[in-house]
Amino acid sequence: MNQQSNLPAAEAITLPQPYLLFLGDNREPGYAKTAYGLRDWAGDLCIGEYKLDDQTTTTGLPQLTPAEAAAKGAKSMVIGVANSGGFIPPSWIAGLVEALEAGLDLISGMHMRLADLPELREPAERLGRRLIDIRTPPRNIPIGTGRKRTGKRLLAVGTDCALGKKYTALAIARGFKARGIDADFRATGQTGIMIAGGGIPMDAVVADFSAGAAEILSPDAAPDHWDVIEGQGSLFHPAYAGVSLGLLHGSQPDVIVVCHEAGREHVLGHPGYVLPSLQETIDLHLRLGSRTNPAIRCGGISLNTSKLSAEEADALCASESERLGLPVADPVRGGPAFERLLDNCLA
Amino acid sequence: MNQQSNLPAAEAITLPQPYLLFLGDNREPGYAKTAYGLRDWAGDLCIGEYKLDDQTTTTGLPQLTPAEAAAKGAKSMVIGVANSGGFIPPSWIAGLVEALEAGLDLISGMHMRLADLPELREPAERLGRRLIDIRTPPRNIPIGTGRKRTGKRLLAVGTDCALGKKYTALAIARGFKARGIDADFRATGQTGIMIAGGGIPMDAVVADFSAGAAEILSPDAAPDHWDVIEGQGSLFHPAYAGVSLGLLHGSQPDVIVVCHEAGREHVLGHPGYVLPSLQETIDLHLRLGSRTNPAIRCGGISLNTSKLSAEEADALCASESERLGLPVADPVRGGPAFERLLDNCLA
Numbered sequence: 001m002n003q004q005s006n007l008p009a010a011e012a013i014t015l016p017q018p019y020l021l022f023l024g025d026n027r028e029p030g031y032a033k034t035a036y037g038l039r040d041w042a043g044d045l046c047i048g049e050y051k052l053d054d055q056t057t058t059t060g061l062p063q064l065t066p067a068e069a070a071a072k073g074a075k076s077m078v079i080g081v082a083n084s085g086g087f088i089p090p091s092w093i094a095g096l097v098e099a100l101e102a103g104l105d106l107i108s109g110m111h112m113r114l115a116d117l118p119e120l121r122e123p124a125e126r127l128g129r130r131l132i133d134i135r136t137p138p139r140n141i142p143i144g145t146g147r148k149r150t151g152k153r154l155l156a157v158g159t160d161c162a163l164g165k166k167y168t169a170l171a172i173a174r175g176f177k178a179r180g181i182d183a184d185f186r187a188t189g190q191t192g193i194m195i196a197g198g199g200i201p202m203d204a205v206v207a208d209f210s211a212g213a214a215e216i217l218s219p220d221a222a223p224d225h226w227d228v229i230e231g232q233g234s235l236f237h238p239a240y241a242g243v244s245l246g247l248l249h250g251s252q253p254d255v256i257v258v259c260h261e262a263g264r265e266h267v268l269g270h271p272g273y274v275l276p277s278l279q280e281t282i283d284l285h286l287r288l289g290s291r292t293n294p295a296i297r298c299g300g301i302s303l304n305t306s307k308l309s310a311e312e313a314d315a316l317c318a319s320e321s322e323r324l325g326l327p328v329a330d331p332v333r334g335g336p337a338f339e340r341l342l343d344n345c346l347a
Numbered sequence: 348m349n350q351q352s353n354l355p356a357a358e359a360i361t362l363p364q365p366y367l368l369f370l371g372d373n374r375e376p377g378y379a380k381t382a383y384g385l386r387d388w389a390g391d392l393c394i395g396e397y398k399l400d401d402q403t404t405t406t407g408l409p410q411l412t413p414a415e416a417a418a419k420g421a422k423s424m425v426i427g428v429a430n431s432g433g434f435i436p437p438s439w440i441a442g443l444v445e446a447l448e449a450g451l452d453l454i455s456g457m458h459m460r461l462a463d464l465p466e467l468r469e470p471a472e473r474l475g476r477r478l479i480d481i482r483t484p485p486r487n488i489p490i491g492t493g494r495k496r497t498g499k500r501l502l503a504v505g506t507d508c509a510l511g512k513k514y515t516a517l518a519i520a521r522g523f524k525a526r527g528i529d530a531d532f533r534a535t536g537q538t539g540i541m542i543a544g545g546g547i548p549m550d551a552v553v554a555d556f557s558a559g560a561a562e563i564l565s566p567d568a569a570p571d572h573w574d575v576i577e578g579q580g581s582l583f584h585p586a587y588a589g590v591s592l593g594l595l596h597g598s599q600p601d602v603i604v605v606c607h608e609a610g611r612e613h614v615l616g617h618p619g620y621v622l623p624s625l626q627e628t629i630d631l632h633l634r635l636g637s638r639t640n641p642a643i644r645c646g647g648i649s650l651n652t653s654k655l656s657a658e659e660a661d662a663l664c665a666s667e668s669e670r671l672g673l674p675v676a677d678p679v680r681g682g683p684a685f686e687r688l689l690d691n692c693l694a
Contacts, residue, residue, distance in 0.1 A: 146585025146617050207557045208550040210589040238493025238639050241596055242557040245582075246589030270493050273638075287631075291620075292585050 010138035012217050014198040016075035016105050016130070018045045020066060021059060024092050025052040026081040032057045034109060034191050035080025041170050041195045047074045052095055057081075066095075066102035076105040076132070078194055086111035093119050105130040109190030134190045137205045137213065144211030144250050146292055151221030154299065154345060155253035156231040157285050159275045161240065162268055163261040164331075165231040166192050168302040171331035172257065173228040175342045183226040186218050188247065192230045202232045202247055203240075210246025218251060229253070235284055236276050237267055245288060252293040255345050256285050261304040262316055278324060299345035300327035357485035359564050361545040363422035363452050363477070365392045367413060368406060371439050372399040373428040379404045381456065381538050382427025388517050388542045394421045399442055404428075413442075413449035423452040423479070425541055433458035440466050452477040456537030481537045484552045484560065491558030491597050493639055498568030501646065501692055502600035503578045504632050506622045508587065509615055510608040511678075512578040513539050515649040518678035519604065520575040522689045530573040533565050535594065539577045549579045549594055550587075557593025565598060576600070582631055583623050584614055592635060599640040602692050603632050608651040609663055625671060646692035647674035 019042075021035045029036075038046055039059045048064035059080075066077060077099040083089065088096075088110065096106060100123050108114050114131035115121055124131050156169040169185055169192075176183035185192070187199030205213045218227040229251050233240030258281050267273035276284070282298045289296040301320065305313035313330055317337050321328040327344045329337035366389075368382045376383075385393055386406045395411035406427075413424060424446040430436065435443075435457065443453060447470050455461050461478035462468055471478050503516040516532055516539075523530035532539070534546030552560045565574040576598050580587030605628050614620035623631070629645045636643040648667065652660035660677055664684050668675040674691045676684035 144586030146614075146620055203553075203555040205554050206550075207552050207554040207590045207593060208587060210554045211586045235592075235635075236638060238596055239491030239558045240555060241635075241638070242589040242591075242593030243554045244589075245592045246554060249585055249588055267493075273493055284634075288582075288588075291583060291588070 010140045010142070010216060012198050012200050013134070013138055013193060015107055015132065015194065017197050018047050018074055019107070020064060020069035020074045020077045020099070020104060021046055021049040021061065021080040022077050022095065022099070023049055023051045023056050023058070024079075024081050024089075024095070025055075026057050026083070027055060029057050031083060032059070032081045034078070034082065034194065035059050037191045038078065038080060038194055042197070045197065047072050049080075050077065050095065050099075052091065066099040066104055070102045070104055074104060076107050079106070079108045079110060082110065088112055088114070088117060096120060097123050100124055100127050100129045103129075105132060107132045107134065107194065109134040109194065111135070134193050135201050135204050137201055141205060141209040141216065142212045143209065144215055146249075148293070149215070149218070149220045149252060150223060151218075151225045151227065153218055153227045153229060153251055153253045154255045154257065155229045155248065155251045156259055156302065157244070157248070157256050157281070158231055158234050158259040159236065159278070159281050160234050160261070160264060160267050161237060163259055163264060164302060164304040165259045168257060168259050168331050169228045169230045170195065171338070172342065172345065175338065176226055176228065176346075179342070181226060181346070182222065182224065183228055186227045186229040188217065188230045188232050202243055207242060207246070210243060211250035214247045214250025231259070235288065236273070236281070238270060238273060248285065248289050249292045253289060253296055254293060255297060255299040256289065257299050257302050257341070257345065258282055258285070259302045259304070262308055262313075278320070298326060300329070300341040302341070303328055303330050305330040305333065357487045357489070357563060359545050359547050360481065360485055360540060362454055362479065362541065364544050365394050365421055366454070366541075367411060367416035367421045367424040367446070367451060368393055368396045368408065368427040369424050369442065369446070370396055370398045370403050370405070371426075371428050371436075371442070372402075373404050373430070374402060376404050378430060379406070379428045381425070381429065381541065382406050384538045385425065385427060385541055389544070392544065394419050396427075397424065397442065397446070399438065413446040413451055417449045417451055421451055423454050425454045426457060429457065435459055435461070435464060443467060444470050447471055447474050447476045450476075452479060454479045454481065454541065456481040456541065458482070481540050482548050482551050484548055488552060488556040488563065489559045490556065491562055493596075495640070496562070496565070496567045496599060497570060498565075498572045498574065500565055500574045500576060500598055500600045501602045501604065502576045502595065502598045503606055503649065504591070504595070504603050504628070505578055505581050505606040506583065506625070506628050507581050507608070507611060507614050508584060510606055510611065511649060511651040512606045515604060515606050515678050516575045516577045517542065518685070519689065519692065522685065523573055523575065523693075526689070528573060528693070529569065529571065530575055533574045533576040535564065535577045535579050549590055554589060554593070557590060558597035561594045561597025578606070581614075582635065583620070583628070585617060585620060595632065595636050596639045600636060600643055601640060602644060602646040603636065604646050604649050604688070604692065605629055605632070606649045606651070609655055609660075625667070645673060647676070647688040649688070650675055650677050652677040652680065
């Protein structure tokens with residue numbers, strides 16, 4: 001097990017904002033998820049979009065060159081599109097360098113690191129701009145201490161990966177704020193970090209430091225402040241459960257919200273692994289989470305009902321709520337069920 | 348969550364053997380733990396020791412210069428001592444370079460990387476020798492698959508860190524071999540890796556790859572072959588539980604042996620954290636471990652009784668065995684209780 005070093009402890013990543021969104025020459029809306037997520041959840045931080053040609057997908061935000069965006073106050077350009085290989089194609093380089101020359105830092109969540117491309121590193125160094133790779137965690141993350149921190153915390157957990165934990169945490173943080181509650185969304189994945197303007201990429205942290213990373217992600221706060229933390233992976237996932245447990249222990253949540261997709265029966269990509277029941281999922285999180293916060297409780301269920309009609313979704317949320325004795329809502333659909341979920345999280 | 352790359356999947360580290368043990372100019376036996384561990388558990392792989400002066404602590408092995416050791420077949424020199432800062436003092440450099448010049452690779456488990464020292468990197472490059480830092484995990488570890496592997500596996504787990512998991516796994520592997528069973532000790536920490544001549548430093552693996560690392564550590568094997576795997580951390584530890592869960596899931600143990608130190612009541616260094624009971628520890632491991640191996644069972648308890656007299660230790664093992672309905676033994680003391688533990692693991 002690792003020792004703590006004598007260097008000052010790390011803090012979570014913080015990003016220069018507001019953003020210009022870079023869409024490259026992408027034709028495929030499915031690859032522009034990051035740009036759409038930023039538009040939907042951090043629209044006030046997005047000054048505009050920059051496309052390399054007319055056929056490129058659009059977010060509907062104003063089209064600006066890097067120089068125009070900088071004149072309007074933009075501090076960075078975010079790569080808002082992915083491609084299947086996770087790399088930066090040669091056709092993007094001139095546009096990325098143009099942003100550096102206009103005074104913007106570059107932000108990327110892709111697998112290929114910006115700093116590994118000499119065509120970008122050289123102008124960035126010459127111009128004094130930053131190349132920020134969101135997948136690179138901060139240096140010198142401390143070992144977890146297990147010390148109870150002040151303030152309130154909610155963690156979105158799940159029966160599986162990729163079923164709405166980020167969306168749920170964002171919607172709950174937004175719902176809390178709408179009620180006048182002092183709340184922060186705390187991001188643990190690439191897109192979430194861009195939306196929040198900071199956070200820690202939990203999946204890229206060395207395993208010994210997982211809980212410590214979660215601890216610095218949601219530091220001591222005022223007694224009535226809420227951190228609403230994006231979950232990662234699942235305690236039931238054959239590859240990622242360790243990340244989920246480190247995040248659960250380090251987050252010390254007072255409240256968990258369990259996320260699930262209606263109809264999903266197996267772990268995504270692992271057909272041999274049946275998903276746990278909602279009750280099993282609640283029980284295991286409360287048992288393990290009570291190690292660092294004995295007062296942990298379940299606030300309710302966030303059900304992704306995107307494959308159902310509105311009527312089917314309402315009926316399912318109502319019957320599941322009756323069965324489990326907890327609020328069950330789809331935050332995308334909102335409405336009274338979601339308000340009841342918020343009520344119970346705050347109860 | 349990370350994607351798999353297209354590069355060939357990693358394999359566990361393998362080390363050039365036999366070893367010459369380097370003791371530097373160390374005066375403090377407590378700092379020579381690695382050298383003593385290698386002498387005790389891999390004595391047939393240790394050709395001798397190399398000390399910089401007469402006051403240096405000794406393992407009792409033949410004293411050889413690097414050239415003499417190389418002539419006797421040594422392939423590498425292992426740094427067998429630590430110091431409080433985890434760094435390599437200037438007084439060692441000439442001796443380390445002497446080993447490179449004699450044709451030996453260098454192996455270190457220290458925090459400071461050998462390859463970061465120009466005084467070593469330059470001669471190693473010039474002479475074509477390897478500088479092997481055990482704390483650096485292999486590149487390109489795959490994401491866990493959860494696929495059930497052939498062969499049998501035993502994992503030493505614990506109520507806490509630093510109470511005998513490595514020793515327990517080594518003793519069980521040795522006990523299995525003494526019965527003619529085909530068994531391998533699988534190492535997950537620095538000293539264990541040197542003893543085994545290979546393994547994976549689980550604490551240094553990026554969290555998303557913990558289970559995948561455990562999977563490649565104990566690959567498919569013959570149906571009656573046993574991998575006896577060194578555990579790390581504890582599911583109840585506020586900092587390290589994520590590592591322990593990734594290792595549990597990826598190891599897919601058929602049998603766990605729970606390690607505990609008699610009299611320890613709190614997590615080492617975390618006085619606010621009471622240790623779980625043995626029954627709680629067994630239950631949680633079986634519940635979580637059953638996710639990747641539904642046939643998981645507990646083979647017994649390995650009790651570190653180093654602070655007790657022989658009579659007290661025997662009485663405690665007997666009463667705990669009666670209470671839990673499982674074999675309880677201290678592998679350091681061996682004897683019939685330990686043979687019963689081996690019996691039950693193989694049952």
